[in-house]
Amino acid sequence: MQAIPVKVKNVNVYPYVDWSGGGIGPVILPVIEGASGTYAVDTLIISVFYNLDLDSVSQSAKLGMHQRYVAMGETEDEPPFTTPWMYCTNTSDQPQFGRTITMNKPESEAINMGTTVEPAYITLGPLTDVTVSQLFPPPAIGEIMLIENGSGNVIATKTGTPHEMGIEVTGGKRFGTLRAGMKNIMITGKNKEGKTFTMGNLTCLSPNEPALFLQEFRF
Incomplete structure (x- = not known):
């Protein structure tokens, strides 16, 4: 069966920045604040699928299709969670984010990226x-x-x-x-x-x- 999406709340979404410099990194402001929706994590053999779907939200800055974002929030039972960076796959007022990670392929990008998966x-x-x-x-x-x-x-x-x-x-x-x-x-x-x-x-x-x-x- 597919993973059952977990209801989440107080979700903030931030642009993902791969900061490799020293000292204090750049200040990152959220593009979405206090949102609610669902978050699901599923696995298949050596692949892990992440999907975050948010309800109607307002955006302080326009989301970019296929741009990288990271989200932090709470589940209904209030334990906090942080997603890995994910691609934005829907930039509407009900945005969606997703990513597939394949073991031994840390840069795998096989979800909604318009690129071809190398035939293995x-x-x-x-x-x-x-x-x-x-x-x-x-x-x-x-x-x-x-x-x-x-x-x-x-x-x-x-x-x-x-x-x-x-x-x-x-x-x-x-x-x-x-x-x-x-x-x-x-x-x-x-x-x-x-x-x-x-x-x-x-x-x-x-x-x-x-x-x-x-x-x-x-x-």
């Missing part, structure tokens, strides 16, 4: 007429359509024990917001023989182009 996998076979949907967690019944009429490939990671298998999806019509860390993903398509291919229990590792979905290979 091999292609096993092409797919056409690809449909991507997210199943509701039980006991609910149903699904949400995410991508329709895409193309792609069945893939497997080059390293790992066990290896991970999954699907990369290119093009197609997107519905709603596809986000890194989304689970319970089901993908169907047609292989080169024209037969229907289905893979479930996938997690979105990257929502970019191509979108990347992986599952653990089970012997």
